[in-house]
Amino acid sequence: MERLQAWGDGATLRSVGKAVPRADAAAKVTGSAVYTSDVRPKGLLYARVLRSPHAHARVKDINCTALVAMPGVRAVLTRADAKGIGWYQDSEIYPETVHFLGDEVAAVAAETDDIASDAVRAITVTYEALPHVVEGADSVASGAPRVREGGNTGEEPKVTERGDSAAAFATDGTVTVEAEYTTQRAVHNSLEPHGTTAAWDGEHLTLWDSTQAVFAVQRGVAEALGLPLHNVRVIKQYMGGGFGAKQIAWKNACIAALLARKAGQPVQLMLDREAENLAAGHRNATRQRVRLCADRDGHLLAIGAHIEQDVGAYQTGGEASDTAGPYLVHYRCSNVRTEQVTVFTNTGPAVAFRAPGYAEAAFALESAMDELARELDLDPLELRRRNYAETDQVKDKPYTTPGGLAAAYEAAASAFGWDEQREPDHGRVRRGRGVAVQVWGGSGFPPAGAMVKWNPDGSVEVASGTQDIGTGTRTALAQIAAEELGVDVRCVAVHLGDTAWGLYAPTSAGSATLASVGPAVRAAAANARNELLDHAAEMLGVERSLLRATGARVECGDRGISVAEVLKDAAPRIFSGTGHREPNPEDHAVRSFGVQMAEVEVDTEVGEVRLLRLVTAQESGRVVNPALLRSQVLGGVTQGVGFALTEEQVFDHRLGVPLNANLEEYLVPTAAEAVPLEFVPVHMPDGTANSVGAKGIGEPPIIGTAPAIANAIYDATGIRFRSLPITRRRLLDALAEMQ
């Protein structure tokens, strides 16, 4: 595939790089944007799911006779109706043995949501309770109840090793730090829950699904129901948040389809908030034993990490986080060994949550680096500078932007005033500061496709099977098409999120959307322009190769014609082009680099942490839209603050019951905790990475937040927190212990 030449670093661009307002902002502020929960086909029924009240149990009997007499109940679905329909990697829609509190047992569709709620409560289920375990550490202990037939851990530990870390750790005269860090089970809690509206027309099924991946839902449901793919159309126009949790086909899509078929009417199944917390994915809880070894000058000699990640009861296909990643890439080090073990527990299935693995590992590694800096009596930023990696040591290739992290270090340090002298605090309220690195991929990849139509009136339509999950994809793709065609961005409409006509594009995850689909849109636009140039050559009677498109005109020497005239002349024909993402460069590794610095104030009497400043410097290739870029950073850092200080799904271990499956006690940040973010973009268009030069930004900003805050709290108080979240209670306990 021929690749378009990337725009030069100093190229004058008219649409790309501008803070164009969000294309769908008006629809969102007026409430007219139609989300999955707002789709109202005629005759719509509302569905509810009956979920297991036990963490582990055999379903012995399900009695639905009470529902027969209930007015308004239209369809009931149990294991008897869905036998053999597989789900997750080795389970079923309604498993015979439920493996977590919240596992699906039955579902009802009724005329109203209230009737559906009554109906699921009227189902009588006989369970045989089985022993359970909800904590990863308990699950790997000897004598633990068996979570799955295959055992409580995944197959083999995933080991990655370079050099000889055992020998390096044994070297005399070195400095070693070693500690265990744990991170919590955190829940995405997107405001729009997972859900589906399903409608059948004969053997054709339409699903409006709150998903980051219309093609994954199409494939998942088609396979489960034995339908050809072209009979399943999946639509996602607007979605109320995903953050990773909606990147796979979930049971709700299949259950809604089955209920709708049984009832002969469209069915909407939106999870309630409790179910959203129990059964719709969460970030893996991890336990990481970390060892760092350096010489007296602070040069890393060896890194070791043993990682256990709790994936819950099932493997969703989206739960296998690369928690080893940061240990292998953050710093230059010849001897690294990581060992990653999957642990099963009787809890809901895990699924990737914004920077899966990296946010967890960065907390451990970046805290350990801070501990090492203290041990060496070195400035923590200086220690990082001394261990700078210019190449990708996993792929053994140079980075496309080898100076990205260095530029981020300096930009953050300068904005923060890192090198300024400080007076130590000894009073009740103490200030501290911390730093952490964040490295992510976000390079995008093929395959990703797009189509562009250039209408006779000059307007442009872009169509792709990707989805805008709130990040601004619609807007950024419009800017890229406008740039390539030389038209005003307001003339471009972008159609996304429909398997019926959208060319394949990947799941909106991994911060990969812009860098995957952006170049495809650019290529499609270039091909549409080629059709226009062919026509213009005929009109002018000149060699096609002599024609040049310059903004609104097509020129050949001193002869020229306006684009508008060419479009009009060709009408009713419409110029069009398809475009596909080019392969990534073979001789380079693509990564994005950033740094976070936090300044906190800790009130040692009441255990309150106040965030004074959070400086984030981030390199992410060419910036297509600076306003949307900043919003992504703001969102990531805000979620990072929740991960650092408040968010945790808490279980009663004895009963296996989650205690805070709601938004009252699961504490996401509020406006009162608005993050004092100072964002410093590092401009570094990455033309080697792809033809747009952009890299993803969704995930990087959450990676460094928690360790930067934890390190700042240590700096302020001398208390090292090796477990997240650092709640007020934990801080008070630690302060009390210190006295």
Add this chain to the structure above:
Amino acid sequence: MQRICLRVNGREMELLGEPRLTLLDALRERLGLTGTKKVCDMGDCGACTVLIDGKAMYSCLILATDCQSEAITTIEGVGNGSLDPIQQAFIDCDALQCGYCTPGQVMSLKALFDADPEPGDLEIERAVAGNLCRCGTYLNILAAAREVRGTAAVSRGAP
């Protein structure tokens, strides 16, 4: 089932519902006014905020039958065909991402600005403190509200 009469966005509307029907479900399921969002259904998040006699209220915590004598305003009733300055400020400040909490945020600020065109920063923060935004756009929401305050002050200052 009983007959419930509601005055929503200046229009009289009638529906049949059980006494337990919440105002939120009445708006979304019976009247097709889906701009008001259901997120927690228990008063934790603010996505279902509407105005009842000008006050910002969680519609998931109110029974439809209990607000038959009040004036109800939903996001569909804001702006009268054009954008309200609050909505415009949200666009200008990129005070939204996925947009699911946005109608609730706008309604909370609408109640604030209708009552006090020049609220202080703390009043603004309090007005939206009960509206969760999981995308984390709070800084931009607060900036948008301050921008509204700015324009209101300027327009009043003109002769």
